[in-house]
Amino acid sequence: MKRVIPSDVLEMIDKNQRFLLISHRKPDGDAVGSTIALGKILKQCGKEVEYYLDLPLEERLDFFEESNFFNKLSGKAPDVYVSLDCSTLDYAHKPPNFDEKIPILVIDHHISNSGYGDANDIRHLSATGELIEGYLSKLGVEPDEEILDALYTAISTDTGSFQFSNVGANTHYSVAHLYEKKSDFSHLAKRLHLVKSYNQMKLLGEAIHSLRLEEEGLIAYVVLDYETIETFGGYVNITDDIANIGSNVRDCVLAVTLKEKEPGWYKVSLRTGSKSGLNVAEFAKKHGGGGHLQAAGFDYRDSIEDLKKQVYAFYQTRSLNEK
């Protein structure tokens, strides 16, 4: 892992004047935070900066003054596109008339990033924001409060408030640097991690209300039925706080969350613990879905009882392997 900003990246910044910053579709806290922070850093270096992001932003991320400049494209071609937090260019939300002949600078923390840019700063840190924090001292920029908030947003959201396994010593050193410049991020942390709309809060409550444990507490089921979803806003992603309810119950091995998006038509989300010996992506694949070892999902249109039987059979394979 390279721990410093590559020299060709610095050179590309130095030699060019007009930058258009882009990030991935449905931008999360790291996408928004690292984009705003880098944009303002480049402006302080005398560069012209434009932004093109997939709007609207989630409400918890929609408070930066700098976002007033989002998607106000002048029409002039940039010297460089900067792609932030995008592991592939396909995944990027590209502006209209995206010109493939214009050089791309890639700044990203995803290990899967192949380095599709003309210059690439790819380091496997907790968040792209953690990389951008290093640009402050390298480019000699004194951050204003909004840059600090943007970097805090990027890092704290992509690490689940510093709880995920992607956190390292570096992550905490980076955040310590932010605190050296601003003494209190507690209001921002609350906004990012705790505050919910009434409907989001109620859906979480209804999801927990529906929680049932089966197989002696080893398998958890959460069901958000169509009527409940309609009652509280009519739309729900299976957000992590809902998908993780079951897996956060002590001693539970496998968590299954069902969201009835149309009557009788379910979005299913699976979660398991790291030591379970189960690969939930395998189960999801059999149902036309996908995911990772510990988190996967698929669409399902059949009886819940039948699904439970299949889940139990899947759970049993783990027991057999262990015997």
Next chain:
Amino acid sequence: MKRVIPSDVLEMIDKNQRFLLISHRKPDGDAVGSTIALGKILKQCGKEVEYYLDLPLEERLDFFEESNFFNKLSGKAPDVYVSLDCSTLDYAHKPPNFDEKIPILVIDHHISNSGYGDANDIRHLSATGELIEGYLSKLGVEPDEEILDALYTAISTDTGSFQFSNVGANTHYSVAHLYEKKSDFSHLAKRLHLVKSYNQMKLLGEAIHSLRLEEEGLIAYVVLDYETIETFGGYVNITDDIANIGSNVRDCVLAVTLKEKEPGWYKVSLRTGSKSGLNVAEFAKKHGGGGHLQAAGFDYRDSIEDLKKQVYAFYQTRSLNEK
């Protein structure tokens, strides 16, 4: 604020051999974590260490091997009592035959601590564990994994996973030092912050299920009635995750949580935002309770409708002040 360990504290450790470590009643993560960490540090320095803590521990904190030594008192008098994380000696859980003639070493992060020890290390950092982290390098101790976990437990619980206003640059530097020695605390973070027993999880769900907003969403009510509490374990503290449900609803100004501990007899918890202009401790005091500006509580035995009227009148005073 003194940033270094006072020399008389180091001298008291150096000159004595037998230490009995104590902490406050109902020990929290900081109490347990800083006690275990200091105990093991002292042992590595060749000292004899005994522990006396208020047991049982919360389940999420009950995993340290070192806790096998808790409350196994030899009966021999110690040279020094070490009081950790206790702002006053009254607040400490003291062993039987506590001998006031034996010197006390106080290590604490509470600003209200008057320095009741014969030597005192009182620094207003995020957690007592943050102070103890500094003893590692000062005493030349190479921490084992359990010391690292104990310090992480102390700091991450007392800061609400690094979200509270007590966090500073120092906090993140301290935790970075822990990560320099152990690369992944994610399982521990999940245990400390996310995992709940089935009953705890269900009570949270029922509490959110009961959430009602009044006065155009500005006042939130959560009620856990006697029957619900009986259904899920028969006992519930108004833990922060329950007391904060209302105050975490976007735009809500005042959150009122009622726990019916006996039929018709309520424990009431109040929470408000920092910018609300309301002092909930005042309201609680009128009802024979107490607390802080933003968090207070009291016992109540009357109709909920009547309480709501009083809460609304209290809320109105704030509006009047603002006019």
